[in-house]
Amino acid sequence: MKILHTADWHLGRQFEGTSLEQDHAAALEQVFAAVTTHAPDALIVAGDIFDRAVPPETAVRQFNAFLARVAAETKTAIVLIAGNHDSGDRIAAWSTLSDARRSLVRGALSPTELPLILEDAHGPVAISALPFSYERSAQEIFANPEIKSPEDVVRAQLAAARTHIPDGARWVVVAHAFVHGGNVSGCERPLSRLVGGIETVSADVFSGAHYVALGHLHRPQAVGADHIRYSGAPLAFTFEEETCEKSLTLVDLGPDGPTRIELIPITPSRRVRTLRGTLAEILAQPASDDLIRPILTDPARLVEPMKRIRERFPNACALSYERDLLAAERRERPAGPAAADAPAQVISDFLTLVRGAAPSEAETGIVASYLADLEAPEEVAA
Numbered sequence: 345m346k347i348l349h350t351a352d353w354h355l356g357r358q359f360e361g362t363s364l365e366q367d368h369a370a371a372l373e374q375v376f377a378a379v380t381t382h383a384p385d386a387l388i389v390a391g392d393i394f395d396r397a398v399p400p401e402t403a404v405r406q407f408n409a410f411l412a413r414v415a416a417e418t419k420t421a422i423v424l425i426a427g428n429h430d431s432g433d434r435i436a437a438w439s440t441l442s443d444a445r446r447s448l449v450r451g452a453l454s455p456t457e458l459p460l461i462l463e464d465a466h467g468p469v470a471i472s473a474l475p476f477s478y479e480r481s482a483q484e485i486f487a488n489p490e491i492k493s494p495e496d497v498v499r500a501q502l503a504a505a506r507t508h509i510p511d512g513a514r515w516v517v518v519a520h521a522f523v524h525g526g527n528v529s530g531c532e533r534p535l536s537r538l539v540g541g542i543e544t545v546s547a548d549v550f551s552g553a554h555y556v557a558l559g560h561l562h563r564p565q566a567v568g569a570d571h572i573r574y575s576g577a578p579l580a581f582t583f584e585e586e587t588c589e590k591s592l593t594l595v596d597l598g599p600d601g602p603t604r605i606e607l608i609p610i611t612p613s614r615r616v617r618t619l620r621g622t623l624a625e626i627l628a629q630p631a632s633d634d635l636i637r638p639i640l641t642d643p644a645r646l647v648e649p650m651k652r653i654r655e656r657f658p659n660a661c662a663l664s665y666e667r668d669l670l671a672a673e674r675r676e677r678p679a680g681p682a683a684a685d686a687p688a689q690v691i692s693d694f695l696t697l698v699r700g701a702a703p704s705e706a707e708t709g710i711v712a713s714y715l716a717d718l719e720a721p722e723e724v725a726a
Contacts, residue, residue: 345464347516348378348420348608349593351390351559352577354429356403359616359635360661364579365402370613371578371590372410378592378608379420385462385469387420390559390575391427391476391520393435411438421446421462426475427520427559428535435475450475453485457505461513466599468513472505474498476520476535494521494535495545502549514597517553520560521545523572529562529585547572554601557593564591564607571602580616583637583662614659620666623649627656636660639669687715 353371357364379387394403414420422442426435436451448460450473459470482497483489491500498521509515522528522535524544535543547568550556556572562585564576575593580586589609596604619626620639623646636657640649645665653660691711695703703711 345386345462345466345469345514345597346382346384347386347388347555347557347595347597348375348382348384349388349390349557349573349575349595350375350578351388351520351557351575352392352427352562353389354392354395354577354579354581355407356399357395357581359581362635362659362661365406367579367613368403368406371610372406374610375578375592376410376413378594379414379418382594382608383418384420384594385464386423386460386471386516387414388423388471388516388518388557389425390518390557391425392429392559393424393427394430396429397431397434415443419446421448421460423448423460423471423473423518424450425473425518425520425559426451428476430476432475432477448473453477453482453501455485455504456508457501458508459505461510464597466514468510469516469597470509470513471516471518472502472509473518474501474505474520477501493542495542495549498545499549506552514554514599514601515552516555516557516597517550518557518559519550521558522560523547523558523567526561526567526574527563527565529577529582529588535560555595555597563588564593570605573605578610579612583616583618586616586618619657623652626653629656631656633657633659637662637664639664639666641666643667688712 353368355368393407411422414422424435424438426432432452434451435449439449439451442449448471452475457472457474459472462469462471477497479491479493479497482491482500486500488500491497498519502517522544524546550572554571558572558574561574562577562581564574566573573593576590578590580588580590590612591607591609594606594608595602615634617634618637618639619629620641622642623640626638634657636659638653638660640646640663650660650663653663688711692703
């Protein structure tokens with residue numbers, strides 16, 4: 345059985361104020377192309393379909409059009425869950441219009457957690473789709489006040505789901521969680537609303553599952569075991585993700601688990617890039633519609649540099665000066681004990697912190713001269 349796994353689309357999101365509607369359209373076109381090319385038995389979208397609970401109408405239309413194409417032009421089953429950015433009730437609304445024989449849409453928690461059952465040459469495959477929920481909602485749904493962490497929520501969902509897995513069936517679990525050991529991107533929203541709570545979920549809770557399709561972390565990766573995987577997001581949503589290759593995960597599920605896991609690359613219509621250099625050096629680079637973060641290395645502040653940069657890079661944003669970044673980094677470093685026996689170094693560090701630049705050779709000489717005078721022995725009057 346073939347499974348195509350994706351997640352964290354965040355339809356309706358902007359990048360530093362720039363619309364990503366066309367970027368999402370290009371990414372969804374590649375997802376659909378992968379469905380038609382590889383003909384998976386199931387397409388899994390593991391949460392955060394939208395970027396917020398009430399998405400813009402354009403994002404809803406984009407999602408509806410994608411679902412309609414998959415339903416009309418392919419035989420692939422669709423499995424969707426709500427993530428922490430989604431409205432569970434809004435996602436659940438799609439279940440009332442879908443074909444229960446080839447879809448499983450889960451927006452809100454259920455005490456039963458019934459699976460979608462598919463068949464291949466090796467027998468049944470049961471897919472349990474576990475939507476995201478905060479602890480207090482899970483306490484009410486499962487009538488269990490001891491649910492006090494994201495892991496407790498997932499454990500309760502899995503316990504309910506296991507009771508409906510047919511004997512001998514392979515089990516695929518879809519969840520939206522932060523599994524311990526995962527590599528974050530920096531823009532994932534916390535999953536617990538309890539102060540001081542532990543946000544991560546142990547990979548051990550998925551014991552017995554043949555494949556676990558995860559959403560929430562934006563980098564494609566395996567956690568705990570090769571069959572417990574994040575597909576990652578199809579687009580970069582912060583500059584921290586500019587070096588992260590985006591992909592879909594295609595899984596061949598054999599009689600005992602995955603026999604092959606392939607990452608299908610997604611090529612963004614616009615790249616996310618950092619350009620570092622003087623203003624002149626940046627302006628000398630080829631013009632581009634990419635999402636650009638300029639970091640200027642000019643020694644002094646310039647007049648309206650972004651206006652000139654946007655003439656070549658219309659989607660430039662988040663301009664900064666390297667010296668400011670270095671100064672901020674130094675301020676964030678834990679302070680060590682003052683070096684009383686090295687006053688020249690103390691003065692140098694202070695000037696660097698305040699000005700964002702080390703003292704010049706002339707300034708170093710002046711400091712050394714004054715320190716030498718202070719250290720010289722006083723003459724004793726005859």
